[in-house]
Amino acid sequence: MTQKIPEERPETRTGGKGNMSRFKVTKQIEFCYGHRLLNYDGKCKHLHGHNGLLEIVVSTESLDSRGMVIDFGDIKDVVKGWVDTNMDHRMILSKDDPILNILLDLNEPVYVMDENPTAENIAKHIHEEAQKAGLEILETRLWETPSSYASYSPANADERGG
Numbered sequence: 001m002t003q004k005i006p007e008e009r010p011e012t013r014t015g016g017k018g019n020m021s022r023f024k025v026t027k028q029i030e031f032c033y034g035h036r037l038l039n040y041d042g043k044c045k046h047l048h049g050h051n052g053l054l055e056i057v058v059s060t061e062s063l064d065s066r067g068m069v070i071d072f073g074d075i076k077d078v079v080k081g082w083v084d085t086n087m088d089h090r091m092i093l094s095k096d097d098p099i100l101n102i103l104l105d106l107n108e109p110v111y112v113m114d115e116n117p118t119a120e121n122i123a124k125h126i127h128e129e130a131q132k133a134g135l136e137i138l139e140t141r142l143w144e145t146p147s148s149y150a151s152y153s154p155a156n157a158d159e160r161g162g
Helices: 072-086 100-105 119-132 155-160
Strands: 023-035 048-060 090-094 110-113 137-145 148-152
Touching (some): 023 072, 048 072, 048 119, 090 100, 100 110, 110 119, 119 137
Parallel strands (some): 090 110
Antiparallel strands (some): 023 048, 048 137, 137 148
């Protein structure tokens, strides 16, 4: 992700000390991926796939000159662009997965992570990639199923409305 999002915020704040109002927006992004978990005894130790749903939450105390937290299109351009290029319709595997070299030899699309590709680690990874591109994200959620998601927020999220 190389695109940087411009910051156009007036210094005005709403609310009194300790009672800051917050604005939040959430952008949903769908993508399909496969993975498997290492050091795990459940059925997710096998190769399997998900129709994942990302939720990217951005928060601010003041709106920009357009009256927005951020344009939804900016979130889409940065996050969906990166996800489509790197993770969509790929196997997301740990660098330590013994099947990795087999899939690479077969020219299968793979995204390699340093960590075990749990929903928690994938959410954190996407969050960090988006921050490198200039998005100030409050929280990243990855829904693996319609009833189960993992989320990541950095330690300073409480200072930004978490």
